[in-house]
Amino acid sequence: MNxxxxxxxxxxxxxxxxxxxxxxxxKLKAIFGEGGKNGE
Structure with missing residues (x-):
């Protein structure tokens, strides 16, 4: 059982x-947009 x-x-x-x-x-996508900071 344990x-x-x-x-x-x-x-x-x-x-x-x-x-x-x-x-x-x-949250990160909401802050930076879908591609992130660098638009990758």
């Missing part, structure tokens, strides 16, 4: 991190 809980916990942590990264990317 192993399953740990797996679930890691999964949800990864999901939170993914969400935060996506959110940060969206």
């Amino acid at each position: 192993e399953l809980n740990r797996m679930f916990f890691i999964e949800s942590m990864n999901f939170e991190i993914e969400k935060n990264i996506k959110f940060e990317e969206m």
Whole structure:
């Protein structure tokens, strides 16, 4: 049971991190525009 809980916990942590990264990317795109600062 413990192993399953740990797996679930890691999964949800990864999901939170993914969400935060996506959110940060969206903020950066909103600030700098789609291409970023350098228009790449």
